[in-house]
Amino acid sequence: MLYEDEFLLAIDKPSGMVVNRGFGAGETLQDWVDSNFDFPLAHDGELRNGIVHRLDKETSGVILVAKTSEALEELQRQFKEREVEKVYLGLVHGKFEPGEGVIEAPIGRLSQNRKRFGVVEKGRGATTEYRVLSVYRSAFIEEDRSKRRTTNDELFSLLEFYPKTGRTHQIRVHAKHMGHPIVADPIYAGRKTNRRDRKWCPRLFLHAAKLKFMHPVSRGRVVVEAELPEDLGAVLKSLK
Known part of the structure; x- marks a missing residue:
């Protein structure tokens, strides 16, 4: 609680x-x-x-x-x-640039897979502000069999996301749209990437960290925060 x-x-x-x-x-x-x-x-x-x-x-x-x-x-x-301020923490693939900005791209269901959403021309308007907190380099080593060598140079970025609209899967879709899918996203990171991610990240790295809103009765400002869970904290510690 x-x-x-x-x-x-x-x-x-x-x-x-x-x-x-x-x-x-x-x-x-x-x-x-x-x-x-x-x-x-x-x-x-x-x-x-x-x-x-x-x-x-x-x-x-x-x-x-x-x-x-x-x-x-x-x-x-x-x-x-849209009076509630929402803050999410998410770890994405790659170095997310620029360091802060706004993603505005309409979101709708994909015709080829109605369970998935994507950026589509006739979708509903969706806006996500973001700020990069840290950039990490992978600390684990994975064998790249196609090149017969080991690699440990993949970059990851930890971001705060501030969704201004509330579309289904909004942050996940916008992150993928920018070319930086959320780590361990089973829907939007791609099967191969998700399988690789799950070896070191147990689940989707997305956490609703903070809500700011007006109390429904007293009308005072309320801020509620949830610390990053231990499983995601351990993931960050595995990076460098």
């Missing part, structure tokens, strides 16, 4: 947990809220047990849960009106 008062709570969602029922096997965040709390919306499946927004299954980090219908309505309004 990252934050709690009588109107809302903020949870540090672990990687691997699906948010909504009906989107995968195993316990969902909805199930967890239903089983562990007894506030007005905790058992209301029609209102998703008060869950305000969602994160991808492998993405960890801050997620908000409203305890009352009034708080839910107000928080959802803030997300819709």
Whole structure:
């Protein structure tokens, strides 16, 4: 638990947990809220047990849960009106340049694979600001059989992403669009790259690190932060 008062709570969602029922096997965040709390919306499946927004299954980090219908309505309004400031940490392939900037590229479902999204001309507008925090060189050595030598010179960049819109897979799609897919992304990094990544990074390196929003009742500013999980911290320590 990252934050709690009588109107809302903020949870540090672990990687691997699906948010909504009906989107995968195993316990969902909805199930967890239903089983562990007894506030007005905790058992209301029609209102998703008060869950305000969602994160991808492998993405960890801050997620908000409203305890009352009034708080839910107000928080959802803030997300819709883009009043919530979101900060994600992501590790990508390559040296991401320039060091800071804005990615504006429309996102939509791909016609050849409806489960995937991409930058498409007639997609919905999507904006992601970013800032590079660090650039790493791989510390591990992998045999490159095609060249009969070992390589350890791949670069990686740790970024803060600030999505201004909320399209599905937005950060992942925009990172791929820029030629720097998120490390261990099973959908957008490509099969070969993902298999190689998974040897040293156990899951998608994307973490919802911070949310800034207006309290739905007091109207005071609330900042909720989730530290980088141990598994992703260990990945950074393996780089140099």
